[in-house]
Amino acid sequence: MTTPRRLVGRIALVTGGSNGQGAAHTRRLAQEGAIVYFSDIDTSAGAALEATLRAENLDVHFRKHDVSDFQAWQDILAEIDTEHGRLDILVNNAGIADIYTAEDATEESWQRIVDINQKSIFLSFKAAVPLLRKSKSASVINTSSIFGLVGADGYIAYVASKGAVTLMTKSTAITYGREGIRVNSIHPGYIATPMLEEELADLGDGAEERILATIPLGRFSSAEEISGAVAFLASDDASYITGAELLIDGGHLAGR
Numbered sequence: 001m002t003t004p005r006r007l008v009g010r011i012a013l014v015t016g017g018s019n020g021q022g023a024a025h026t027r028r029l030a031q032e033g034a035i036v037y038f039s040d041i042d043t044s045a046g047a048a049l050e051a052t053l054r055a056e057n058l059d060v061h062f063r064k065h066d067v068s069d070f071q072a073w074q075d076i077l078a079e080i081d082t083e084h085g086r087l088d089i090l091v092n093n094a095g096i097a098d099i100y101t102a103e104d105a106t107e108e109s110w111q112r113i114v115d116i117n118q119k120s121i122f123l124s125f126k127a128a129v130p131l132l133r134k135s136k137s138a139s140v141i142n143t144s145s146i147f148g149l150v151g152a153d154g155y156i157a158y159v160a161s162k163g164a165v166t167l168m169t170k171s172t173a174i175t176y177g178r179e180g181i182r183v184n185s186i187h188p189g190y191i192a193t194p195m196l197e198e199e200l201a202d203l204g205d206g207a208e209e210r211i212l213a214t215i216p217l218g219r220f221s222s223a224e225e226i227s228g229a230v231a232f233l234a235s236d237d238a239s240y241i242t243g244a245e246l247l248i249d250g251g252h253l254a255g256r
C-alpha cells in the first residue's frame, strides 16, 4: 500500500513517541510529510528512533518531555513556536497502565496513572492552545482506550483516567470548535506494544488466549494499524470530524 502524503509541511507533536504506538505514529505522520517533534521520558529509545527515522529521510526531532510536568510542556512548545510559529497536529499518546483493583492499588499508584494519563491532557491544552490557534488546520488526537468507554475487571486508575480523556476530548472539542481546532479521541483495543506484553505477563498464564477469544478479528492490532487512524484524523480528510470517539479494537466492543 502506498502511504498518502496528506500532511506535507504540517507541524506535529507526538507524546510518548519513543516506543509502541507513539513511535509508529511518529513514523507515519513524517511519512505523510509532516515535520514531527516526538517526545518521551525514555531518552535512549527516543534518540535511537530519531537516528533510524532520519536515515529514512524523515523530518523528526526527539525531545525529552515528561507529560505530567507543565514546565516541560512549556519548554517544548516554546521551541516549536520559535522554529515554526504554530502547531498543526498534537497527538496525546503517552500513557501507562496497571491492572490493580481498588483494594490492591495504592494512593501513589493511582496518582501516578492519573498524572500521566489524565492530568497530561489538561496540561497539553493549557500549554498548546495558543500555538494550535495559529494553525489553519489544527487537530488534536487524544489516546483513550476501550477502557475509556466500558469498565474492566480491575484497572481502577486506568479506567478512571481513560474515561476522563474521553470526556475531556468532547469538552475541548466544544470549547475550541469555533476556532477551527478539532479534537478527537481514539480507543485502541489490544495493541501489540511493550505495554500489552507487560499486561499479559501481569495477568498470567492463559491471558493471551482468553483475550484473543473476545476479539472478532481474532488477533491483536499492530501499532501501525492505529497510526493509520491517527494520520486520518490529523488530515483534512477528517475536516468535519470533531468530538468523536474512534474505536479501533478489532470488533471487541461490538457486542457489549
Ligand code: NAD
Pocket: 015, 016, 017, 018, 019, 020, 021, 022, 039, 040, 041, 042, 065, 066, 067, 068, 093, 094, 095, 096, 097, 116, 143, 144, 145, 146, 187, 188, 189, 190, 191, 192, 193, 194, 195, 196
Ligand atoms: P508503550 O508502553 O509501548 O509506550 C508508551 C510510551 O509512553 C513509552 O515510550 C513511555 O516511555 C512513554 N511514557 C510513559 N510515561 C511518560 C511520561 N510521563 N511522559 C512522557 N512519556 C511517557 O504503550 P503503548 O501501547 O504504545 O501505549 C500508547 C497509548 O495507548 C497509551 O496512552 C496507552 O494507555 C494507550 N493504549 C494502549 C493499548 C495497548 O493495548 N497497548 C490499548 C489501549 C490504549
